[in-house]
Amino acid sequence: MSKRFFDPLSGVHVPHRKNTALMEAVRMPAPSSVVIPTVMHIGAPAKPIVKAGDKVAVGQLIAESGGFISAPVHASVSGTVKKVEDIVLSNGRSAPAVFIESDGEMRPFEGLEKPKVDTLEELTEAVRASGIVGLGGAGFPTSVKLAIKDIEQAEYFLINGAECEPYITSDTRTMLDYTDLVERGVRRISDFLKPKAVIIGVENNKPRSIAALKKRFEDDPHIEVKSLPPMYPQGGEKVLIYNTVGRVVPEGKLPLDVGVVIMNVTTLANIEQYIETGMPLVEKLITVDGSAVKEPKNIFVPIGTRLRDVFEFCGGFKEEPKKVLYGGPMMGTAVPNLDAPVLKNTNAVLAFAEKDADHKQETPCIRCGRCVNHCPMRLNPPAIAKAYNNKDGEALYKQRVNLCMECGACSFVCPAHQPIVQRHKLAKVVLRNWQNSQKGDKA
Numbered sequence: 001m002s003k004r005f006f007d008p009l010s011g012v013h014v015p016h017r018k019n020t021a022l023m024e025a026v027r028m029p030a031p032s033s034v035v036i037p038t039v040m041h042i043g044a045p046a047k048p049i050v051k052a053g054d055k056v057a058v059g060q061l062i063a064e065s066g067g068f069i070s071a072p073v074h075a076s077v078s079g080t081v082k083k084v085e086d087i088v089l090s091n092g093r094s095a096p097a098v099f100i101e102s103d104g105e106m107r108p109f110e111g112l113e114k115p116k117v118d119t120l121e122e123l124t125e126a127v128r129a130s131g132i133v134g135l136g137g138a139g140f141p142t143s144v145k146l147a148i149k150d151i152e153q154a155e156y157f158l159i160n161g162a163e164c165e166p167y168i169t170s171d172t173r174t175m176l177d178y179t180d181l182v183e184r185g186v187r188r189i190s191d192f193l194k195p196k197a198v199i200i201g202v203e204n205n206k207p208r209s210i211a212a213l214k215k216r217f218e219d220d221p222h223i224e225v226k227s228l229p230p231m232y233p234q235g236g237e238k239v240l241i242y243n244t245v246g247r248v249v250p251e252g253k254l255p256l257d258v259g260v261v262i263m264n265v266t267t268l269a270n271i272e273q274y275i276e277t278g279m280p281l282v283e284k285l286i287t288v289d290g291s292a293v294k295e296p297k298n299i300f301v302p303i304g305t306r307l308r309d310v311f312e313f314c315g316g317f318k319e320e321p322k323k324v325l326y327g328g329p330m331m332g333t334a335v336p337n338l339d340a341p342v343l344k345n346t347n348a349v350l351a352f353a354e355k356d357a358d359h360k361q362e363t364p365c366i367r368c369g370r371c372v373n374h375c376p377m378r379l380n381p382p383a384i385a386k387a388y389n390n391k392d393g394e395a396l397y398k399q400r401v402n403l404c405m406e407c408g409a410c411s412f413v414c415p416a417h418q419p420i421v422q423r424h425k426l427a428k429v430v431l432r433n434w435q436n437s438q439k440g441d442k443a
């Protein structure tokens with residue numbers, strides 16, 4: 001691929017603000033109720049199989065997978081289903097959600113069993129049944145990554161522990177507090193994939209995590225803990241692949257097309273936990289931080305817990321939050337209101353006071369080129385803006401807007417505060433419509 005479209009040496013230096021890095025995760029008590037959406041992943045929604053009045057227990061299946069690219073959903077508290085009703089998610093998508101009133105007992109479902117995992121196919125099936133999706137934020141069903149037809153393809157097994165977004169420390173805590181699980185997960189999955197090398201990529205601003213992992217794998221020359229310079233977006237899948245194994249994932253291709261199976265470190269720990277206990281994905285380790293939060297923490301939260309309950313567990317607010325985000329300040333999405341639930345791919349919730357809410361006034365582009373120079377994919381946001389404003393699908397195709405990973409590095413450096421990421425999201429829709437119309441013309 002031409003250098004023009006990929007320059008992982010760019011990116012930006014962001015203030016890390018990892019205020020909670022030394023805070024061991026604590027478990028939040030059962031909330032009085034949860035709202036569990038059937039879409040917390042990329043792909044088809046899961047199909048609800050419970051109705052109002054049903055009694056459920058922790059880990060019980062409440063919505064079946066809706067297809068190959070989908071994931072089942074499980075009850076995160078024990079109690080009674082109050083209703084199954086559509087809700088609007090923060091991405092504007094509407095989907096059914098299961099509302100459960102908790103009995104406060106967190107009673108595990110009696111039918112839970114450890115999966116039999118003697119082959120890669122059984123591992124893939126187990127991961128599918130566990131409901132685990134990319135927990136670093138992507139939400140792509142993890143079983144799909146493991147459904148490998150030709151095992152020779154998997155040359156590298158890459159574990160993403162970069163955690164380059166400011167504020168977020170949930171992966172850091174997984175690496176420090178659950179090193180055992182990470183170690184057993186790495187060894188188990190590596191045994192099935194048989195890659196020629198296993199690499200765990202961690203930014204070098206997490207020396208404790210690097211030291212803990214290096215100690216675990218010092219006996220195995222095939223497993224390398226790679227210390228990476230802190231540079232945003234080091235944890236972007238394509239960037240991490242380039243910076244660890246030197247391969248470029250071309251547009252429209254997957255990591256496996258260049259010989260890489262890549263997985264977030266917390267995703268991997270959750271897979272191992274499911275295999276060892278039979279408990280599917282029902283809770284998330286998240287970072288709660290931001291200038292409006294009284295007591296920032298790392299906490300385990302039942303999936304579906306409303307954010308107002310999460311913040312209350314963290315002492316409430318020092319002052320009224322003006323901006324609340326799912327995820328970090330670079331890639332996070334605005335939370336519509338505090339009744340929004342914690343999702344499977346939520347790794348942090350941040351609440352900012354007025355002074356940090358960052359409502360900067362947008363001004364016209366001054367063509368300074370900073371966004372181009374800092375884009376790891378070497379995209380040209382002003383040219384994309386022109387094509388988008390003209391609704392010119394062909395020009396958007398030529399500008400490779402689909403390569404944009406929405407990392408926000410361009411917006412971070414833009415002196416005009418242009419809404420580049422939001423524009424690129426919309427431009428991808430224009431491009432998709434244009435591509436569909438082209439197919440129609442040929443039919």
Ligand code: SF4
Nearest residue numbers: 365366368369371414
């Ligand atoms: S950084 Fe902002 S002002 Fe500069 S060229 Fe890019 S969009 Fe325009």
Ligand code: SF4
Nearest residue numbers: 375404405407408410
């Ligand atoms: S959001 Fe897209 S255009 Fe902006 S720096 Fe990241 S990849 Fe480049």
